[in-house]
Amino acid sequence: MTKIVVIGGGKIGEALISGLVNAGTDPQSITVTNRRPERGREFRERYGVRDLTDNRQATEDADVVFLCVKPYLILDVLAEINAAVEENDTATVLVSMAAGVTLGAMEEAVVAGTPVVRVMPNTPMLVGRGMNALAAGRFVTPEQLDDVTGLLSAVGEVLPVAESDMDAVTALAGSSPAYFFLVAEALIDAGVSLGLNRQVAEKLVTTSAAGAGIMLSESGQDPTTLRTNVSSPAGTTVAALRELEESGLRGAFFRATEACAKRSAELGNP
Ligand SMILES: NC(=O)c1ccc[n+]([C@@H]2O[C@H](COP(=O)([O-])OP(=O)(O)OC[C@H]3O[C@@H](n4cnc5c(N)ncnc54)[C@H](OP(=O)(O)O)[C@@H]3O)[C@@H](O)[C@H]2O)c1
Known part of the structure; x- marks a missing residue:
């Protein structure tokens, strides 16, 4: 069972979790983190997922971590979870859903060799009709890319794009x-x-x-x-x-x- 973590249960985090659960992903394989425990409780009651307020603890043993916080918080969150990612036995894949933040900046913020994927999603993923444009970092294996693509396919279409197109992708999708x-x-x-x-x-x-x-x-x-x-x-x-x-x-x-x-x-x- 792929252990999935969603850091930031806002609009995109919730759309992703709702889509995954609707598509049949075991809710107990998903952990959501929020700064406010009451928001986590809402997720537990609504979707049956696990919830934590500690990003580092949530990342322990995670296979895929979706970063669904605002762009200006992405590098701070990476700094927070970096040690846990390094200690994990499996190679944890980090998937940023944030606008603007580049693969290069994220790869620099984590331990060398960490697989990082950049995705530009949109909110129709709430109804299984999302558009997820995806660019993979240097250290992502084809199997890891398949896993991430498989998860995102549960909430909409997945389209690989060149990272240089991501700003235009944001404008169109x-x-x-x-x-x-x-x-x-x-x-x-x-x-x-x-x-x-x-x-x-x-x-x-x-x-x-x-x-x-x-x-x-x-x-x-x-x-x-x-x-x-x-x-x-x-x-x-x-x-x-x-x-x-x-x-x-x-x-x-x-x-x-x-x-x-x-x-x-x-x-x-x-
Ligand atoms: N909304 C869209 O249509 C859209 C489309 C494409 C891409 N995106 C990207 O998706 C990302 C999320 O956007 P959004 O619209 O979902 O924003 P949002 O609704 O503000 O959600 C962000 C969530 O992260 C939580 N959070 C903040 N800091 C945290 C931390 N340190 N640890 C854990 N949780 C934390 C926030 O809750 P608290 O502040 O209460 O803690 C909030 O619930 C952004 O990077 C954005 O660029 C959004």
């Missing part, structure tokens, strides 16, 4: 669920402005978004084809699309993703 949520929110407000009550507007928008999402992922057709298929000449949809284009939607996404990638790079160089 790590952060992008928020863009879609913002679009949904704006559309609901627009519906209310057209005279619909909010409940009806929410139902119309969320159902359309979910349907469009499934078409994007499962129809085998690219977004351009899907869009043109619902754009009749001189029709209602084209009238709306023209307004969106004239309002600079495409330019807004170019600028937004540039800002996101830049911020991701900054997090790695505080």
Whole structure:
């Protein structure tokens, strides 16, 4: 049984644990750590996992440690668990889920030869539809990479990428669920402005978004084809699309993703 530790039971830590448990991982093989014991108790009651407040103790004998704390805390946590990782009989794989923090910085913070993997996840892993882009460090064996890929596959797709692409990956996957949520929110407000009550507007928008999402992922057709298929000449949809284009939607996404990638790079160089 692979012994899994999740350091930091926040949004990503919880999404990962929830996905793993839903996919059939034995909850007793998972230990979550939090600074606040009451948060650990929530995890124990909700998912049946073990909980600790001591990161070092949790890491003893761990096979895979997922680091799910904020980027600025990653190197501190590595310093905290370094000795336990060194003393473990098995080669513990450290998997960072943090934006920005590079493999080089993490490898320097731990004992030479420690296997480190950098992952950019996103929150749809809560519903088993996460996107996990992954770059492996120098000391990760193919078997260890398979193990980590297998665990992440339980909560979504896994895509190996070059580490140099990670800031762009963050802009397109790590952060992008928020863009879609913002679009949904704006559309609901627009519906209310057209005279619909909010409940009806929410139902119309969320159902359309979910349907469009499934078409994007499962129809085998690219977004351009899907869009043109619902754009009749001189029709209602084209009238709306023209307004969106004239309002600079495409330019807004170019600028937004540039800002996101830049911020991701900054997090790695505080
Ligand atoms: N949220 C996203 O959509 C998203 C997407 C992609 C990647 N990420 C990455 O995922 C990581 C976690 O983000 P998040 O959104 O899940 O943040 P979060 O909700 O703030 O979760 C971080 C958790 O870590 C706990 N924590 C802090 N210091 C700790 C320590 N020393 N030991 C153990 N637990 C500690 C915090 O709890 P206390 O402060 O109460 O102790 C908190 O519950 C970040 O590095 C982020 O870059 C997030």
